[in-house]
Amino acid sequence: GAVVSQHPSRVICKSGTSVKIECRSLDFQATTMFWYRQFPKQSLMLMATSNEGSKATYEQGVEKDKFLINHASLTLSTLTVTSAHPEDSSFYICSASLTGNSPLHFGNGTRLTVT
Amino acid sequence: GENVEQHPSTLSVQEGDSAVIKCTYSDSASNYFPWYKQELGKRPQLIIDIRSNVGEKKDQRIAVTLNKTAKHFSLHITETQPEDSAVYFCAASPAAGNKLTFGGGTRVLVKP
Numbered sequence: 181g182a183v184v185s186q187h188p189s190r191v192i193c194k195s196g197t198s199v200k201i202e203c204r205s206l207d208f209q210a211t212t213m214f215w216y217r218q219f220p221k222q223s224l225m226l227m228a229t230s231n232e233g234s235k236a237t238y239e240q241g242v243e244k245d246k247f248l249i250n251h252a253s254l255t256l257s258t259l260t261v262t263s264a265h266p267e268d269s270s271f272y273i274c275s276a277s278l279t280g281n282s283p284l285h286f287g288n289g290t291r292l293t294v295t
Numbered sequence: 296g297e298n299v300e301q302h303p304s305t306l307s308v309q310e311g312d313s314a315v316i317k318c319t320y321s322d323s324a325s326n327y328f329p330w331y332k333q334e335l336g337k338r339p340q341l342i343i344d345i346r347s348n349v350g351e352k353k354d355q356r357i358a359v360t361l362n363k364t365a366k367h368f369s370l371h372i373t374e375t376q377p378e379d380s381a382v383y384f385c386a387a388s389p390a391a392g393n394k395l396t397f398g399g400g401t402r403v404l405v406k407p
Contacts, residue, residue: 277392288337
């Protein structure tokens with residue numbers, strides 16, 4: 181069964197609004213979670229590393245003020261897309277490792293459509 | 296940073312034939328190489344992985360080989376079945392549990 185849960189699975193929002201996506205580790209604590217973005221027919225691109233209790237580490241080219249990450253507990257990381265625009269429409273997926281040094285498991289993803 | 300190249304981008308095979316996907320990476324610090332299968336609209340699922348201290352690993356119809364000197368690794372699927380049709384991604388990382396850099400993906404179509 182799934183070990184990483186993501187919510188919502190789909191969201192449609194209007195341009196200029198903000199959207200929050202939740203990523204939960206099920207039955208294990210994740211001090212680190214990774215957020216990826218996947219455009220249609222493309223690969224997964226790492227956006228940021230979410231660290232429990234500290235600031236996220238963003239990849240080059242990812243705007244930290246636009247993609248707010250909060251990892252306030254050992255089982256929950258949230259990604260907020262602020263002032264969303266149509267070009268932010270994508271598939272957002274989080275991942276975590278059960279033990280910190282075991283393979284990453286991915287959430288079910290969130291398909292964001294900005295109209 | 297790490298750069299992972301994956302080929303081919305699409306692969307069409309007849310049911311029962313073998314499929315081979317190849318990846319190269321750039322960072323010699325990478326020691327962990329997983330392969331994920333992703334069906335349309337779904338999450339990537341880990342199908343096999345290999346660590347740098349191993350040259351080959353097999354799990355039923357799936358095998359992965361690693362040449363650390365040449366910085367390339369490959370996925371082999373034998374006796375392909377229609378349910379093997381999906382997009383496959385290779386990835387590289389310093390260690391399991393660390394952030395992954397993905398290849399561009401290979402869309403595999405197994406024709407019955």
